[in-house]
Amino acid sequence: MSKKTLTIALMDPPYESENLTTAFRILDIAARRGYDINVFAYEGASGLAFVRQMPHPNPVHGKDVAEENHPTTKDQVAAVLAAAEQNGGKVDWVNCGMCVDERGVNEFVPGTRRGSPADFHAFAEASDNVLVIPTK
């Protein structure tokens, strides 16, 4: 299986859309194959890698933080980066700069970076393929 470079653009904010569940499943597969992956996190998706996200308990169900085991998108981003590295690939995860400024989420998971739509253009030019997952 030859090495590929794939670019995926995300637009949905954390915790609101099933699109992200599917997107992370796709990213996980690509990372486990050792592909190089570019992600452009635009608009609401710029919050996915926000590092101050905290898991929470679920008092309605009587569960503490550990029992609830609430997944955060920052941990999912970190897991994709780790899976790619373990399998010989790399991830260039770009958080749209204006988007993070607007939302006050300008602190990222290590290994991700600030960028602009120009990065998405460069990604598309340099990739074997591109998938854009828009908001509904």
Add this chain to the structure above:
Amino acid sequence: MTQYLLIESRDPFESNDVSYYYDLARGLAESGNQVTLLLVQNGVLSARPSAHSAALGALARSGVTVLADDFSVKERGITRLAEGVVAAPIDVVVDHLAAGHKTLWH
């Protein structure tokens, strides 16, 4: 011949746009292209035998490969798929991307 992967994530009972996306798949296939339609998320609801599933059978007969994400199917308790629809893992998206097929998400 161009190869396409069309991904449908929307509920056909909620969005009339879905039928237009099916039309796009059929039109591309009838124009001589190789087309795969992958249903994901609430897009798989038409794969449960229902008023909307006949459209998927017609697509399959027109030459479109119709797949339903197995995870989305299980989540929704769908135990039987409509005629012409085959369950598939999400890996197929990466397969198509890696092969350079034109991939669209709706």
